[in-house]
Amino acid sequence: MMRAPLRIDLRSDTITKPNAAMLQAMMQAEVGDDVFQDDPSIHRLEEYCAQLFGMESALFCTSGTLTNQLAIRVHCAPGSEVICDALSHIFLYEGGGVAVNALSSIKVLQGNYGRISAEQVIESINNPNDIHQPITRLVSLENTMNKGGGSLYDFAEIRKIKNVCKQQDLKLHLDGARLFNALVETKETPKDYGEVFDSISICLSKGLGCPVGSALIGSSDTIKKARRFRKLMGGGWRQGGYLAAAGLFALENNIQRLQHDHQRAKAIGQILSTKSFAKSIYPIVTNIVIFELTENISSAQFVESMAQQNVHCIAFGKQHVRFVTHLDFTDEHLTKFEEVVKNLVIA
Numbered sequence: 601m602m603r604a605p606l607r608i609d610l611r612s613d614t615i616t617k618p619n620a621a622m623l624q625a626m627m628q629a630e631v632g633d634d635v636f637q638d639d640p641s642i643h644r645l646e647e648y649c650a651q652l653f654g655m656e657s658a659l660f661c662t663s664g665t666l667t668n669q670l671a672i673r674v675h676c677a678p679g680s681e682v683i684c685d686a687l688s689h690i691f692l693y694e695g696g697g698v699a700v701n702a703l704s705s706i707k708v709l710q711g712n713y714g715r716i717s718a719e720q721v722i723e724s725i726n727n728p729n730d731i732h733q734p735i736t737r738l739v740s741l742e743n744t745m746n747k748g749g750g751s752l753y754d755f756a757e758i759r760k761i762k763n764v765c766k767q768q769d770l771k772l773h774l775d776g777a778r779l780f781n782a783l784v785e786t787k788e789t790p791k792d793y794g795e796v797f798d799s800i801s802i803c804l805s806k807g808l809g810c811p812v813g814s815a816l817i818g819s820s821d822t823i824k825k826a827r828r829f830r831k832l833m834g835g836g837w838r839q840g841g842y843l844a845a846a847g848l849f850a851l852e853n854n855i856q857r858l859q860h861d862h863q864r865a866k867a868i869g870q871i872l873s874t875k876s877f878a879k880s881i882y883p884i885v886t887n888i889v890i891f892e893l894t895e896n897i898s899s900a901q902f903v904e905s906m907a908q909q910n911v912h913c914i915a916f917g918k919q920h921v922r923f924v925t926h927l928d929f930t931d932e933h934l935t936k937f938e939e940v941v942k943n944l945v946i947a
């Protein structure tokens with residue numbers, strides 16, 4: 601039998617499909633109506649997440665955008681301001697949700713590959729006694745940082761930011777869509793993160809391989825409020841336990857293997873570094889590779905030339921391209937990737 605040509609999809613780590621074992625876990629899930637809080641599989645996942653991070657409670661949701669937005673909505677009253685890096689997902693890619701859902705503004709800072717410092721936070725807090733200024737209420741960090749090329753925070757800096765938040769009575773939220781990618785590269789544990797953040801969003805549908813799902817983790821009070829806002833936004837669901845079972849399976853089985861994705865991302869970086877079209881490559885520490893093309897080639901041209909060879913990636917602006925490694929990108933794919941890049945003709 602003829603084998604289908606190898607398609608390599610490195611557009612995102614969200615493109616993975618459940619394997620047989622994950623599907624089996626989903627098929628066997630015990631379910632109920634979660635709006636009545638009757639779904640045992642969702643309870644199990646939420647309890648697992650809360651315990652993993654040493655926090656009181658968790659809420660299983662459809663997406664990372666929803667969990668981020670719920671956290672921001674809970675922490676910010678209308679007229680508040682959120683501090684974050686200019687490359688943050690909550691600023692660039694959530695449809696202006698901070699303005700729409702929380703009636704609040706964002707102050708963006710220019711960090712180091714998407715990471716802001718405690719010093720920068722101190723300088724950006726508005727004077728609460730100046731009625732012209734929105735009231736700074738929340739600092740939101742992203743780890744790993746997607747648009748920073750999968751960069752990692754130094755946990756010591758996070759602790760410093762936490763101290764500033766404590767002193768200034770600010771909440772601290774983590775967009776941890778890819779937090780487990782950070783955790784497998786560092787010595788911190790989920791509980792270390794649970795100690796410093798007021799809310800944490802994790803995605804199960806990125807590197808961990810679930811078809812759908814994110815969790816918001818925080819205090820009982822935060823999660824109780826988030827559950828109410830989720831319902832109001834139409835995000836209450838019924839027998840979501842089939843998906844929660846996939847989430848639990850992913851947390852139990854797919855975290856340590858993220859290291860392989862990181863190794864393959866580094867290999868991609870090495871392959872690109874041999875090519876004259878690659879002007880510069882962001883430091884590669886997790887599963888994201890962002891590189892800059894020389895001025896004579898646009899990202900659209902590059903993406904199209906690669907697509908013609910059945911290798912898919914995405915343009916990040918006019919000159920930058922992103923590749924993301926994941927569960928369904930194997931050594932066989934890497935070998936083919938190398939061959940394609942080696943022989944690439946950019947039209």
Ligand SMILES: Cc1ncc(COP(=O)(O)O)c(C=O)c1O
Nearest residue numbers: 663664665666689742746775777
């Ligand atoms: C860093 C980061 N945060 C949040 C999200 C949002 O996740 P979702 O696509 O599930 O809404 C993404 C999605 O790619 C992301 O990369």
